[in-house]
Amino acid sequence: MVYISSTQNTKIKELKKLQTHKGRKKQQRYLLEGEHLIFEALQQQISLQDVYVTTDYLNRDPKHLVRDHFPNAIEISREVAQALGETVTPQGIIAVTPLVALQAPTLTHGTWLLLDQIQDPGNVGTMIRTADAAGFTGVILSPDSADFYSAKVQRAMQGSQFHLQIQSMELTQAIEQLKAAQIPVYGTLVDETAQPYQTLTAPQQFALIMGNEAHGLNPDLAKLTDLNLYIPILGQAESLNVGVAAGILIYRLSV
Template sequence: MLTSVNNPKVKEWKKLHKRKYRDKSGTFLVEGLHLVEEVLKSEWKVLEILIRDGENFDLKLNEQVTIVNEQVFNAVSQTQTPQGIAAVVERKTNQYQPAALTLLVDSVQDPGNLGTLIRTADAAGFDHVVIGEGSVDPFNEKTVRSTQGSLFHIPVFQGNLESFVDKLKATGVTVLASALEKNATPYKQLSKHDRTALIVGNEGQGIRGELLSYADQRVYIPIYGQAESLNVAIAAAILMYHLKE
């Protein structure tokens, strides 16, 4: 059992709270029973399971298990009331191929919003999520928690969105952009296409102008009350389910 927060292993786990170390190691942390169960059910590789001393989880584990005391677990944990289980997970490299339904995320910076977008894309039956360079890290602990395990069930890619859009359009995918009303079509008037990609943008600024110009069509959701706009994850949910119908 590990009992010292100064143990080299514990120090490495704590480094995974920072993006640069997640990128460098190709690993990240998930915490909580539900997320650990979800990653174990998936094809992602779990390198190690951390369990707080005294906890008894009904899990059949083939992975390496390390028991740690409460002080160590609290040092690694980023939740206020830790459940006492976490896992070190290796990032999965997916091979990108344009698909029927793709969500592209431009510069979304709130971890909760990004996690909800991934979760909703999974629920709506989308094939891929592509996250642009200006967005929050999808392997941020708050983002991972907000996905509620969907991160492990829908392929997620990162990179330059213009390059991804070029690939999509080259294979006959219609690219839609969620935008304000100017030069945009109400979403209920959209023509349905077999292969569609939807771009959603930053919480305050929307989609970058240069990326917006790549879209085949702009789409908006009418606002009937006094609200200035919809939360990006809510708007994306409405549009994704409409496109899936």
């Protein structure tokens, strides 16, 4: 088995570039960190290129991942694992996956979450995970949302990218397609003139748009929706975290 102990190794230096948007775009691949995500990818038959494991992980191999699936895994030092991973205490296993050219989503049926300029990677990932939990068909991210392939989004998504159709797309275009398919589109506003969310009985198919953390939904998009919803604030907080707000709405409209 190949063993790499130095963070200055050429291969490792190339992999470290995958921590940036630019590097991922250039190399057309991204890093999947941790047993859970790699296990999910395997189950979904996602193509995994090289797999890297620490000596400690290799010795334990708790789920027989290396033994059964990655006999050609490359052994790395803990130092290398720390350099490649996002967390201080690396899980000890990391894989490289191609950035697949995602298929254009079929916005002709189903339930959809549209994210308008969500900046925080944790929020993007959490909302995709919630949409997955609620059985949504897919998620459309506006091109200026946080980078879907970043480690922070990956960690918050917990593998939901393997369960849903996910695509980056101009939301005006997505709304147009949804309307053509007669799927109602609901915006969300922090505005008491919008409709209180709990009064809506949702149809089987719909799309929900969540807006930017600081500025809310783009007013131009809010004009294109069939209806705009708001969540009443009953106490003294100024607002809800956008991921929490998405959870409240997604589950209210789905269950």
